[in-house]
Amino acid sequence: MNKLNEYAVIGKKTTKTDAVAKVTGGARFATDIYLPNMLWAKVLRSPVPHARILRIDTEKAKKLDGVKAVLTAADVPEARYGALVLDMGMFARGKVRYIGEAVAAVAAVNEEIALAALKLIEVAYEPLPAVFDPLEAIKPGAPILHEDLKSYKTLFERTDKAMTGNVNYQAEITSGDLEAGFAQSDYIFEDSYEVPKQHPSYMEPNSTVALVDSDGRLVIHNTTQRPHINQAILSSLLGIPIAKIRVVPCHVGGGFGGKNRTLTEPTAAALALKTRQPVRLTFSHEEEFTSATTRHSGVMVMKTGVKKDGTLVASDVKLYYDCGAYAPTPNAVWLGAISSSGAYRIPHCRVEAYSIYTNKMMGGAFRGYGAPQSNFARESQMDRIARELKIDPIELRLKNCLVEGDSLHTGQKLHSVKVKETLLKARELSGWGKGRVPANRTLGVACGIFACGGFATSGIVRLNMDGTATVATGAMDMGQGLRTVMGQIAAEELGMAAEDVTVIIGDTDSTPFDVGIFGDRGTHTAGMAVQMAAQDARKQLVEQAAFAFKTTPNNIVLGGGKARLASDPDKVLDYKDLLGGGQYKKGGPIIGKASINLTETAFDPAIVRGAASRMFSTYTFATHIVEIEVDPKTGVVRVPKTYAVHDCGTVVNPDGLRGQIIGGLATGLGYALYEGVAFENGQVQNPSFLECRPPTAVDMPEIVFDTVEEFDEKGPFGAKGVGNVSVINMAPAIANAVETATGVRVTSLPITPGKIVQGLGQLAKEEA
Amino acid sequence: MTETLSVPAKMPVRLRVNGQNRDLLIEPSASLLQVLREDLALTGTKEVCLLGSCGACTVLIDGKPALSCLVLAMACRGKAITTIEGLMEGGDLHPLQQAFIDKGAVQCGYCTPGMVMVGKALLDEKPNPTAEEARQAIAGNLCRCTGYQQIVEAIVAAPEIARTGSAKRPAGLMDSGPYLMPETGE
Numbered sequence: 004m005n006k007l008n009e010y011a012v013i014g015k016k017t018t019k020t021d022a023v024a025k026v027t028g029g030a031r032f033a034t035d036i037y038l039p040n041m042l043w044a045k046v047l048r049s050p051v052p053h054a055r056i057l058r059i060d061t062e063k064a065k066k067l068d069g070v071k072a073v074l075t076a077a078d079v080p081e082a083r084y085g086a087l088v089l090d091m092g093m094f095a096r097g098k099v100r101y102i103g104e105a106v107a108a109v110a111a112v113n114e115e116i117a118l119a120a121l122k123l124i125e126v127a128y129e130p131l132p133a134v135f136d137p138l139e140a141i142k143p144g145a146p147i148l149h150e151d152l153k154s155y156k157t158l159f160e161r162t163d164k165a166m167t168g169n170v171n172y173q174a175e176i177t178s179g180d181l182e183a184g185f186a187q188s189d190y191i192f193e194d195s196y197e198v199p200k201q202h203p204s205y206m207e208p209n210s211t212v213a214l215v216d217s218d219g220r221l222v223i224h225n226t227t228q229r230p231h232i233n234q235a236i237l238s239s240l241l242g243i244p245i246a247k248i249r250v251v252p253c254h255v256g257g258g259f260g261g262k263n264r265t266l267t268e269p270t271a272a273a274l275a276l277k278t279r280q281p282v283r284l285t286f287s288h289e290e291e292f293t294s295a296t297t298r299h300s301g302v303m304v305m306k307t308g309v310k311k312d313g314t315l316v317a318s319d320v321k322l323y324y325d326c327g328a329y330a331p332t333p334n335a336v337w338l339g340a341i342s343s344s345g346a347y348r349i350p351h352c353r354v355e356a357y358s359i360y361t362n363k364m365m366g367g368a369f370r371g372y373g374a375p376q377s378n379f380a381r382e383s384q385m386d387r388i389a390r391e392l393k394i395d396p397i398e399l400r401l402k403n404c405l406v407e408g409d410s411l412h413t414g415q416k417l418h419s420v421k422v423k424e425t426l427l428k429a430r431e432l433s434g435w436g437k438g439r440v441p442a443n444r445t446l447g448v449a450c451g452i453f454a455c456g457g458f459a460t461s462g463i464v465r466l467n468m469d470g471t472a473t474v475a476t477g478a479m480d481m482g483q484g485l486r487t488v489m490g491q492i493a494a495e496e497l498g499m500a501a502e503d504v505t506v507i508i509g510d511t512d513s514t515p516f517d518v519g520i521f522g523d524r525g526t527h528t529a530g531m532a533v534q535m536a537a538q539d540a541r542k543q544l545v546e547q548a549a550f551a552f553k554t555t556p557n558n559i560v561l562g563g564g565k566a567r568l569a570s571d572p573d574k575v576l577d578y579k580d581l582l583g584g585g586q587y588k589k590g591g592p593i594i595g596k597a598s599i600n601l602t603e604t605a606f607d608p609a610i611v612r613g614a615a616s617r618m619f620s621t622y623t624f625a626t627h628i629v630e631i632e633v634d635p636k637t638g639v640v641r642v643p644k645t646y647a648v649h650d651c652g653t654v655v656n657p658d659g660l661r662g663q664i665i666g667g668l669a670t671g672l673g674y675a676l677y678e679g680v681a682f683e684n685g686q687v688q689n690p691s692f693l694e695c696r697p698p699t700a701v702d703m704p705e706i707v708f709d710t711v712e713e714f715d716e717k718g719p720f721g722a723k724g725v726g727n728v729s730v731i732n733m734a735p736a737i738a739n740a741v742e743t744a745t746g747v748r749v750t751s752l753p754i755t756p757g758k759i760v761q762g763l764g765q766l767a768k769e770e771a
Numbered sequence: 772m773t774e775t776l777s778v779p780a781k782m783p784v785r786l787r788v789n790g791q792n793r794d795l796l797i798e799p800s801a802s803l804l805q806v807l808r809e810d811l812a813l814t815g816t817k818e819v820c821l822l823g824s825c826g827a828c829t830v831l832i833d834g835k836p837a838l839s840c841l842v843l844a845m846a847c848r849g850k851a852i853t854t855i856e857g858l859m860e861g862g863d864l865h866p867l868q869q870a871f872i873d874k875g876a877v878q879c880g881y882c883t884p885g886m887v888m889v890g891k892a893l894l895d896e897k898p899n900p901t902a903e904e905a906r907q908a909i910a911g912n913l914c915r916c917t918g919y920q921q922i923v924e925a926i927v928a929a930p931e932i933a934r935t936g937s938a939k940r941p942a943g944l945m946d947s948g949p950y951l952m953p954e955t956g957e
Contacts, residue, residue: 018872023941025880026868026887028815028855035814068775119776204915206819206827206881256817256881257915288820482879482916658875658921665918666878692824692913700919701910 011562012495013720014654019487020506021254021480033210033226033253034285041212042071042110044274044284045117047124048294049099049106052135052362052685053146054128056097056106064109064123069116072277073124075107079273082240084265087615088171089156090149091329093240093269099128100148100328101362102685103293110274110282133362135685137325138302140169140361148328148360162613164357171326172333172358174340174613178412184317184351188308192388195304196380197751198734199679200297200325203369204697207256208291209264213271214281216249221272223250228263229519230509231477236265237272252509258481259670260368263521264296264331292690296367297680299324299335299358303343303380308351313394315403317351318344318412322377326358327365333358335366337615338454338522339373342731344412345381346422346452346624347403352412362685368521370670371730374453379752382449382735386742396448396739397430404450405624411452414610415618419715419723421650422450422624429626429648432707440630444643447740448628449732455724456527456620456717457602461515462536464493464595466544470564470579472497474536475507477517478529483726484659485525489533491655492719496537497544498561499578515598523623523724524601526655530719532597540595547593548581601717620717623724624650627668627732629704631740635763638756640676640741645704645733652715652723660725665706667729673698675734679753786847788813789857795844803847804828804839807854815855815884826912829885830854836892855884858891863940866933867891870925873932878916885912890926899930 024030061073076096083089095104107124111117132146139145145168149155152166159165165173185191211225221243227233230250238245255262271284286295301324308317320343324336340356358366389396404422411417426448430436433446440446463475474493480486490504497504507513517529541561548566549556552574560567566581568574582593601620630644647664654660677696681688689695714721734752742748747762781796788811795810807813807830817827821840828839831853858865867890870876877883886909893900893908900908905926909919932938 019875019877021880022872022877023864025877025883026855026864026871027859027941028813028884030880031814032817032881034818035808037809037812037814063774066773068773115778116776204913206817206825206879206913206915208819255879257879259915288822482881484878662875662878662917662921665920666914666916667918669918670915691822692820693822696824697913697915699910699913700906700923703919706918706920 010495010720012491012501014657016658017487017491017501017656019484019659020490021486030254032207032256033212033224034207036212036224036283038212038214038281041281041283042112042274042278043114043117044108044110044271044282045121046105046270047107047121049095049102049104051099051128051130052102053131053133054099055131056095056099057127057129059107060125061107064120067116067120067123069112070109070120071112071280072110072274073107073120074273074277080240080242083155084236084240085330086332086334087157087159088330088333090171091331093273101364103364104328105270105294108270108274110278133685135361135363135682137323137359137361140359141357145169148362159615160613165613169360170357171330171360172336172615174337174356174611174615176340176352176354176413176611178414178610179351181317181319181351181353185308188316189311190309190391191306192309192384193306194384194387194750195302196383197302198300198376198379199752200300200366201369201674201678202292202297202680202695203259203261205257205259205261208286208288209262209267209295210285211267211271212281212283213275215275215279221248221276223268223272225250225252225268226255226262227252228255228258228479228481228521230479230511231516232519233265233268234511237268240269241272241276250511252479255479255481259370260372260521261296262481263368263519266295289690292680292695293364293687296331296365298369299326299366299373299376301325301376303377305380305384307384307388309388309392313392313399313402315347315349318349320354322354322356324358324376325361325363325366327361327363329365330358330360331365332368334615335368335373337373339377341411341413341454342374342452343377343381345378345385346405346450348405348409349412354412363682364687370667371727372522374451374727374731375674375734378451378731379734382451382732383738383750386739387748395436397426397435400450401426414607417622419621419652419713420624421711421713422452424711425624425626425648425650426450428709428711429628429646432648432709433628433646435628443632444630445740445744446628446630447736447743448626449736449739450624450626451728451731453523453623453728453731454619455523455623457524457616458518458528459600460517460529460532461598462532462596463515464533464536464540466540466582466593468583470577470582471503471505472499473505473507474533475514476529476533477514478525479509479520481520483525483663484656485520485529488526488530488655488659492530492534493537495720496534497541499564503564523727525724526722527620527718527724528601530722531601532599534719535597535599536595538595539597540593543593543595548576551576551581621715621723623728625728625732627736629733629736629740631737631744633741633744633759635745638759640737640754642672642704642737644707646707648709648711649725649728650711650713651725652713652718653721654710654712655720655722661708664708664725664729667726668706668733669698669703671730671733672702674752675737676753784845784848786844786852787850788852789854797844799845801844802840803830803842803844806844807839813854813856817881817884826885826889827882829888829912831888831892834892834895836889855887858887864938865891866938867894867926867929869932869938870929874921874925874928876917876921876925882912882914886914886922893926894929900926902927
């Protein structure tokens with residue numbers, strides 16, 4: 004059902020509301036705030052991966068001229084936080100667990116003095132045995148990172164294996180009869196895949212300016228995807244009521260999940276409370292690579308049973324995700340488990356998913372959120388199955404892909420499933436199997452599924468006297484264009500022009516609660532709350548118009564900023580006239596509101612144990628086909644062309660959609676070929692863009708982009724998200740194309756020239 | 772006993788930024804980036820890596836793109852410095868700024884000032900660049916949001932906007948625009 008032609012604003016080119024500010028240098032980011040009397044904060048970080056802290060002496064640092072405060076764990080409440088596992092405090096307490104962990108913080112009158120003061124803090128460490136590999140960390144006798152793990156508070160239903168040893172979060176999915184499934188299979192494929200940590204590489208570093216205002220309230224200016232959760236965490240860490248804390252985020256210079264965190268806020272806040280001066284804490288570029296959060300590294304073991312004709316029958320998956328020394332978001336493992344069966348119907352499934360502590364920097368949320376790992380395994384193995392069974396890779400996928408009304412291995416029944424259509428369209432666009440590709444190029448395909456939307460959010464729509472509207476959402480715009488899209492949704496519902504709607508985001512004083520923007524929930528879920536709030540306002544506006552026209556509400560038609568009589572379309576009132584006088588005559592100004600949670604249904608405990616969420620609102624799908632060139636001498640892979648077809652529901656903002664998808668492909672390309680945080684005994688070896696480089700403009704392929712539009716019943720005007728699913732296919736598609744081109748199957752990321760040359764050497768040896 | 776950190780004395784310098792002479796007292800080791808942001812409050816130029824690896828701090832020095840994090844402010848005496856704040860002419864957007872808006876080339880906006888500056892330098896040298904030339908010009912500037920495609924399209928589209936004079940006077944700048952009372956216009 005496509006209603007696109009009926010819409011006035013949805014699906015139409017709409018200029019990004021913050022674009023002018025951003026092209027003129029006027030947009031203010033947290034790093035752009037310089038206040039009078041502002042102090043600069045710096046953090047002393049652990050130089051060792053695992054050690055007991057015997058003593059911290061801050062006396063010399065405190066005596067340095069210009070130092071206003073020095074804090075350690077001894078100076079702040081003993082409180083911990085985390086999304087599912089409350090395991091991390093503001094500073095290391097008693098122990099350090101990774102190189103880069105915060106041990107102490109200084110606030111001084113300038114950056115140089117703050118840095119000099121760090122050198123004057125003396126810490127005595129007693130080294131402890133450390134563990135860096137997740138599979139080593141779950142062996143008996145491995146060094147234990149969190150001795151009191153069982154006593155930590157958790158926000159999920161613990162399985163037997165959760166919160167024991169070095170395993171924190173754990174989930175299991177079982178559907179069908181696995182043994183019977185393998186017994187029915189003609190072939191069984193068992194493979195292991197490995198992926199490194201990938202840094203989100205948002206351009207703007209983590210940064211907070213904290214101050215105590217003249218009313219004694221704590222005010223936070225920061226860069227975040229979740230102001231309301233920041234507020235709640237600050238409240239619990241500092242012991243201050245939520246109402247005494249105001250979080251006012253600035254423009255966000257990229258987030259991608261990496262800013263769905265609370266990293267700089269608590270330290271800056273504690274220093275501001277201590278000194279009663281504004282305090283700024285900005286991560287250095289190196290701190291970003293040692294002390295922020297990355298995509299989880301991990302090992303995926305995948306055993307799949309198949310019939311001769313290619314029908315998938317059984318799947319046994321084990322996901323071992325390395326969350327580092329703390330688990331701020333082990334939910335990534337849960338989403339990895341959901342995406343691990345791919346976009347396929349597999350009747351007999353088991354997934355065991357583990358989030359495992361190691362003495363490394365933290366794994367967190369990053370675009371794709373657990374799925375790039377498991378989909379790399381699933382889609383690499385699908386091509387291996389196709390090759391062994393001599394079935395065309397796209398035919399194999401078409402044979403097994405999910406269709407409308409199918410259920411996922413979690414038992415969740417799916418709607419708006421268009422993966423088959425994305426496969427067919429991508430095949431057609433790329434000329435797959437038609438011999439159109441130049442002789443030196445090879446095609447590779449991958450498709451994928453990602454959970455979209457859910458969790459709590461709310462919206463408020465106020466109609467103003469001049470006929471304009473003000474929308475407030477707690478959801479954040481991290482640059483993807485949420486503010487513009489929320490305005491489009493409200494404008495469509497209210498019958499106004501997009502430019503007559505102003506959207507307020509982020510400020511916890513003026514916006515209602517949202518849990519944070521992640522997991523394709525911006526347009527879909529926050530947008531739904533804004534649409535419902537606009538519907539509430541619209542209903543009141545209709546009643547007001549009926550009152551003004553002395554008629555019944557069903558005789559009122561709204562549109563183009565005017566109310567009309569259905570029975571006499573020449574009778575017209577501008578919203579301006581209706582609202583300007585009307586709100587005084589009949590019951591005050593119009594305020595529409597909605598509070599919703601699109602994850603309402605729990606998973607069946609007979610199928611899912613240790614679920615980190617209730618059932619997601621919907622799912623998004625995409626197929627990507629890459630055209631690659633491999634230099635057989637050097638092993639260098641180039642990707643000159645990529646075909647991307649997305650099942651995105653209704654398109655709300657065409658420019659924004661295209662930009663977000665191409666950006667996602669770029670991150671997927673980096674994951675496939677270039678990026679990967681490298682460690683040596685827990686020490687990051689490549690902590691900068693020079694050494695761990697995201698793709699540049701000349702690395703990017705020409706993108707042929709298309710959509711399969713489908714009205715999703717749960718989203719506003721039928722919209723779904725695209726931010727995550729755009730990332731998850733590039734790595735397996737490129738790995739698949741590399742095998743077709745060279746015969747080398749690379750099972751670990753990134754796919755470096757070295758791995759290909761080594762593989763070619765191995766093949767030559769086997770032939771000889 | 773309080774210790775004091777020893778720092779070198781500040782030195783006077785005259786810089787010509789966006790067409791205006793600015794007399795400043797700065798540390799001799801200060802980078803141009805630091806002086807632009809901290810002494811002149813021109814925060815449109817962004818600080819990211821301080822290694823010259825990302826291009827976010829790009830400004831024009833005598834019309835050529837330069838990484839302001841790697842240039843000493845003292846070395847810029849007598850040179851014309853142009854930052855993102857200096858591109859608008861008579862209240863109108865530069866055609867390239869308009870092109871970035873029209874083509875959807877802006878997402879988070881943190882790389883945008885640097886991208887616009889290298890794009891402008893290219894357009895000054897080659898008034899009608901090809902897509903390939905635009906792509907090469909921005910190859911030293913990182914962007915994590917866009918995948919670069921719409922930025923390339925914006926640079927290629929800018930000459931047409933310049934020819935037709937369709938760059939607009941921005942109405943209601945989101946963060947920095949003046950607020951006018953609807954009734955009095957004040």
